[in-house]
Amino acid sequence: MSDFSRLSLNSATTKMWTLAEVVEGCVAAGIPAIGPWRDRVAEAGLDKAGRLIRDAELRVSSLCRGGFLTAPDAEGQAAALADNRAAILEAAALGANDLFLVVGGLAPGEKDVVSARQRVADRLGDLVPFAAENGVRLVLEPLHPMYAADRALISTLGQALDLASPFDTASVGVAVDTFHVWWDPELKAQIERAGRENRIASYQVCDFTMPIAADPLLSRGYMGDGVVDFGTIGTWVRDAGYTGDIEVEIFNQDIWNTDGNTVIATVKERYAELVLPFA
Amino acid sequence: MSDFSRLSLNSATTKMWTLAEVVEGCVAAGIPAIGPWRDRVAEAGLDKAGRLIRDAELRVSSLCRGGFLTAPDAEGQAAALADNRAAILEAAALGANDLFLVVGGLAPGEKDVVSARQRVADRLGDLVPFAAENGVRLVLEPLHPMYAADRALISTLGQALDLASPFDTASVGVAVDTFHVWWDPELKAQIERAGRENRIASYQVCDFTMPIAADPLLSRGYMGDGVVDFGTIGTWVRDAGYTGDIEVEIFNQDIWNTDGNTVIATVKERYAELVLPFA
Numbered sequence: 198m199s200d201f202s203r204l205s206l207n208s209a210t211t212k213m214w215t216l217a218e219v220v221e222g223c224v225a226a227g228i229p230a231i232g233p234w235r236d237r238v239a240e241a242g243l244d245k246a247g248r249l250i251r252d253a254e255l256r257v258s259s260l261c262r263g264g265f266l267t268a269p270d271a272e273g274q275a276a277a278l279a280d281n282r283a284a285i286l287e288a289a290a291l292g293a294n295d296l297f298l299v300v301g302g303l304a305p306g307e308k309d310v311v312s313a314r315q316r317v318a319d320r321l322g323d324l325v326p327f328a329a330e331n332g333v334r335l336v337l338e339p340l341h342p343m344y345a346a347d348r349a350l351i352s353t354l355g356q357a358l359d360l361a362s363p364f365d366t367a368s369v370g371v372a373v374d375t376f377h378v379w380w381d382p383e384l385k386a387q388i389e390r391a392g393r394e395n396r397i398a399s400y401q402v403c404d405f406t407m408p409i410a411a412d413p414l415l416s417r418g419y420m421g422d423g424v425v426d427f428g429t430i431g432t433w434v435r436d437a438g439y440t441g442d443i444e445v446e447i448f449n450q451d452i453w454n455t456d457g458n459t460v461i462a463t464v465k466e467r468y469a470e471l472v473l474p475f476a
Numbered sequence: 477m478s479d480f481s482r483l484s485l486n487s488a489t490t491k492m493w494t495l496a497e498v499v500e501g502c503v504a505a506g507i508p509a510i511g512p513w514r515d516r517v518a519e520a521g522l523d524k525a526g527r528l529i530r531d532a533e534l535r536v537s538s539l540c541r542g543g544f545l546t547a548p549d550a551e552g553q554a555a556a557l558a559d560n561r562a563a564i565l566e567a568a569a570l571g572a573n574d575l576f577l578v579v580g581g582l583a584p585g586e587k588d589v590v591s592a593r594q595r596v597a598d599r600l601g602d603l604v605p606f607a608a609e610n611g612v613r614l615v616l617e618p619l620h621p622m623y624a625a626d627r628a629l630i631s632t633l634g635q636a637l638d639l640a641s642p643f644d645t646a647s648v649g650v651a652v653d654t655f656h657v658w659w660d661p662e663l664k665a666q667i668e669r670a671g672r673e674n675r676i677a678s679y680q681v682c683d684f685t686m687p688i689a690a691d692p693l694l695s696r697g698y699m700g701d702g703v704v705d706f707g708t709i710g711t712w713v714r715d716a717g718y719t720g721d722i723e724v725e726i727f728n729q730d731i732w733n734t735d736g737n738t739v740i741a742t743v744k745e746r747y748a749e750l751v752l753p754f755a
Contacts, residue, residue, distance in 0.1 A: 308705040310659070343622040345659035346686050346703045356661040380589070380624035382635040407625050411690035424625045426587040 199469035203476060205230035205258035207401070207446035208237050210464065211457035216241040218457065220253045226461045230256040232444045238287060247291050257293040258442035259336065259399055260284065266320035267301035267313045267350065274320065277301075281324050289331040295398050296328070297336045297372065302347040314350050318360055321369070329368045336398040337361055338372040341380075341405075343413050354378055354387040361396055370398025373434055374446070376405050376417050379425045385433050392437025400434050402427065402472050403447045410450075417447045420467040431475030443468070443476060478748035482755060484509035484537035486680070486725035487516050489743065490736035495520040497736065499532045505740045509535040511723045517566060526570050536572040537721035538615065538678055539563065545599035546580035546592045546629065553599065556580075560603050568610040574677050575607070576615045576651060581626040593629050597639055600648070608647045615677040616640055617651040620659075620684075622692050633657055633666040640675055649677025652713055653725070655684050655696050658704045664712050671716025679713050681706060681751050682726045689729075696726045699746040710754030722751060 206228050208219045216237040223231055231250060238246040238260070250257060263284035268274045281298075288296040300317045307313060321335065328335050337357040340349035351357050357371040371391055378384055391397045404423030410416040420427055445464050452460055485507050487498045495516040502510055510529060517525040517539070529536060542563035547553045560577075567575040579596045586592060600614065607614050616636040619628035630636050636650040650670055657663055670676045683702030689695040699706055724743050731739055 303703055308703055309708070310705065311664075311708070314661070341622070342620060342659040343688060343692070346684065350659075351661075352659055353661060359661075380621040380629075380631055382593070382631060382638075385590075405625065409622060409692050413622070413688050413692070424582055424587055426589065429588070429590070 199465070199473055201227055201465060201468070202229060203441070203443050204228050204465070204468055205232050205256070205442040205444040206461065206464065207232035207261065207444050208234050209261065210445055210447045210452065211460055212448075212453045214457045216246055217249055220249050220255060222457050222461050223255055224253050225458070226465060228461065228465070230258045230442045232259045232261060232446065233257065233291070234261045235284060235287060238291065243287055243290055250291060256442065257291050258444050259295040259297055260288040260291060260293040262297040262299050263335070264298035264349075265301040266298070266317050267304060269304045269307065269316065277320060278323055282327055285324070285328050285331050285333045288333045293333070295334050295336045295370065297338055297399070299338055299340065299349050300351050302345060302350055310345070310350060317350060321360065321364070325364050325368050329365065334368055334370050334398055336370050336372050338374060339377055341377045353381055353383065354391060355383055358387065358391055358394060358396055362394070366395045371396045372399040372401060373397060373430075374401040374403070375425045375427065375430055376403045379405055379430065384430070388433040388437050392439070397434065397437060397439045399441065399444060400439055401444045401446050402468070403445060415448050415450050417449050419447065419452070419463055420471045427471045428475050431472055435476060443472060478744070478752055480506055480744060480747070481508060482720070482722050483507050483744070483747055484511050484535070484721040484723040485740065485743065486511035486540065486723050487513050488540065489724055489726045489731065490739055491727075491732045493736045495525050496528055499528050499534060501736050501740050502534055503532050504737070505744060507740065507744070509537045509721045511538045511540060511725065512536065512570070513540045514563060514566060517570065522566055522569055529570060535721065536570050537723050538574040538576050539567040539570060539572040541576040541578050542614070543577035543628070544580040545577070545596050546583060548583045548586065548595065556599060557602055561606055564603070564607050564610050564612045567612045572612070574613050574615045574649065576617050576678070578617055578619065578628050579630050581624060581629055589624070589629060596629060600639065600643070604643050604647050608644065613647055613649050613677055615649050615651050617653060618656055620656045632660055632662065633670060634662055637666065637670055637673060637675055641673070645674045650675045651678040651680060652676060652709075653680035653682070654704045654706065654709055655682045658684055658709065663709070667712040667716050671718065676713065676716060676718045678720065678723060679718055680723045680725050681747070682724060694727050694729050696728050698726065698731070698742055699750045706750045707754050710751055714755060722747070722755060
């Protein structure tokens with residue numbers, strides 16, 4: 198019998214399910230933690246979402262997601278801060294210690310990545326005190342560089358750690374998502390650094406499938422279906438001292454078209470085979 | 477009148493043209509240098525290709541390309557070395573000082589990027605003496621991380637410089653291709669380092685268009701059509717001391733479907749507007 202005590206299901210993996218269905222699916226499968234997306238929480242209503250999760254005695258490994266902090270104008274920045282403050286409050290209400298931030302890409306027509314990254318740092322500084330007051334850690338997620346232009350100008354773990362460094366470790370952490378970082382030649386060194394600096398807030402697993410899907414957002418796959426070396430990366434993350442939840446987050450049209458309980462069964466099988474031995 | 481004295485046309489930009497047509501197109505447009513691909517050279521025949529280029533008094537800014545050095549077995553390694561030695565001889569015969577290497581990705585079914593990268597380093601060590609004997613510099617090209625699995629396990633300029641460092645600067649250099657490296661948070665520092673270490677062998681310009689094309693190899697565009705900040709990157713490359721040819725290499729189905737002379741006219745126009753002021 199495999200030990201699923203650290204496994205968490207990100208709700209995007211069973212994207213067609215309502216939050217209630219995800220909760221029910223996790224309970225039925227003996228998965229003790231959930232990583233909900235805000236749209237599914239909003240659909241259920243925040244109070245009811247919290248109740249559903251608490252009644253099921255699930256941990257909330259993270260809330261996805263805040264971010265999109267790169268607006269260049271005052272109005273856009275105010276809107277981004279308001280949305281992220283709302284996300285922080287939602288995380289607190291759900292009992293999620295960690296709020297993922299996908300920090301955003303270039304503004305429309307913009308080409309100045311240096312300035313856009315500075316705006317991420319500035320908005321992060323704006324948000325940290327509010328996050329700290331509410332007991333929520335902001336989790337900087339480096340995304341694969343193919344998403345740099347439109348989704349996240351944080352492309353490497355090292356860069357995420359640099360951005361996090363001015364802030365308290367209780368308020369800003371980083372995520373290691375195998376899909377996004379497997380290719381990074383600095384990955385081992387930066388995971389070690391993340392451990393030393395006490396920044397690893399989340400370890401997410403999913404595979405990088407080839408060829409890349411026509412919609413590159415959907416090129417994620419079950420562990421084992423792509424090129425990611427879960428043994429090596431998992432060992433690095435374990436040796437860096439991470440003992441938290443391991444969240445499975447897969448965006449994949451074929452998986453979304455599959456019955457959620459079947460998806461969960463495959464997730465558990467692949468987790469037991471490829472992730473757990475190194476956790 | 478703009479100064480096109482450093483402009484080079486990579487033959488892949490006018491992919492439908494034979495080498496003779498590319499040469500003719502460059503001469504007609506006053507472009508003084510060419511970066512041929514080996515398939516077009518082979519089609520023309522090496523001797524005739526050399527003659528065509530010499531008779532037209534074009535410089536050969538580079539030959540594309542060798543590489544694919546990651547075979548795990550002795551037979552595959554021997555084949556890769558033989559092919560790369562042939563490419564070195566072709567470069568020498570054409571008067572190309574620089575041979576681009578796209579180093580290759582994971583072997584079929586392989587997931588161990590650390591070992592695969594070590595094989596790149598090992599094969600590079602095998603090739604350098606032969607390249608040096610023939611007066612050819614091997615140019616390590618970092619490719620965008622979306623090609624790490626299947627084309628190039630060199631994903632950043634810093635990694636290329638690390639790989640180059642054991643070898644003489646006359647024998648191993650690096651390429652800065654805006655398409656591949658624009659997103660790198662370390663780019664400024666690594667271009668400065670490449671200048672200090674005398675490793676910049678080539679500066680290639682082309683844009684990164686969004687959304688990414690369904691075939692991600694074809695997501696390249698004319699300068700100005702994507703997200704690349706040519707002013708900033710061009711200034712970094714210039715300040716690093718690079719004074720060589722600036723090669724335009726665009727893979728894009730729409731551009732390939734356009735008449736070559738029209739493509740060249742657009743290349744010149746964009747080069748004059750976006751690249752030349754910072755060269």
